[in-house]
């Protein structure tokens with residue numbers, strides 16, 4: 406991995422103006438990676454524009470530089486000589502931001518095992534969070550100093566992608582990096598409070614309503630939840646209030662896989678998949694042009710909610726039949 410990290414230093418130093426982006430449904434690792442990297446390369450005098458084809462959840466508003474992230478718009482133009490994509494297995498994950506990429510080289514920094522190496526430079530490694538790779542890059546860039554703001558962004562990625570160091574992707578390296586970040590004054594209790602332990606009123610009410618409609622297949626192995634636009638309107642909630650819902654169905658005793666369907670628009674259904682022990686949910690996501698990890702993946706299906714539900718659940722049943730014969734694998 407050392408060589409791949411070092412290989413990024415030259416193109417970053419040679420660039421003047423950098424486009425930074427990451428996947429839709431931005432999470433703490435995606436945002437933490439982008440913001441840490443932005444603050445790092447700004448120390449080198451680079452101009453940085455962050456664009457995402459989605460809105461930013463409020464819970465991340467404590468991160469330095471978060472207000473400067475632009476949401477994709479059709480008339481947006483950027484003049485850059487390097488693009489860096491973080492935390493994304495393929496270019497489809499950045500949605501319409503792909504339209505902003507012209508001839509400039511692309512750096513791909515990611516930790517998803519199904520990453521298709523779409524970059525001209527690829528730093529893809531099996532680590533708990535993409536921020537671990539950004540941390541490694543910082544260590545290689547002698548002129549760049551770790552600051553409280555950068556450390557906080559990196560720690561946010563570690564905490565969120567490891568489920569507060571509970572998931573099996575957590576390594577001794579993850580803890581070593583966290584220990585180093587604490588030396589820069591990072592406050593993990595504040596990060597946990599902001600990101601994991603604060604809910605909007607609408608989020609709690611929506612959670613109650615959505616959980617009441619929990620669906621389970623006849624085997625009890627597949628559990629899923631649905632959020633329709635009608636439900637959101639009824640309680641005055643928006644898509645941001647769905648944060649965290651994806652984690653509930655797989656906690657059902659006996660379930661192997663938990664799924665959340667979110668109706669973004671009438672024929673645009675965003676699907677989050679989580680599994681417990683052996684089902685490779687990224688294989689299911691791939692069938693619908695999505696991606697992710699064996700235990701956490703996502704995709705978007707351009708069908709009506711009930712049609713998307715039927716197709717996706719059928720695909721999960723087929724994958725369950727394939728995977729149950731294999732020895733179990735750890736969470737990625």
Ligand SMILES: [Mn+2]
Pocket residue numbers: 434435492516533534535566
């Ligand atoms: Mn990640």
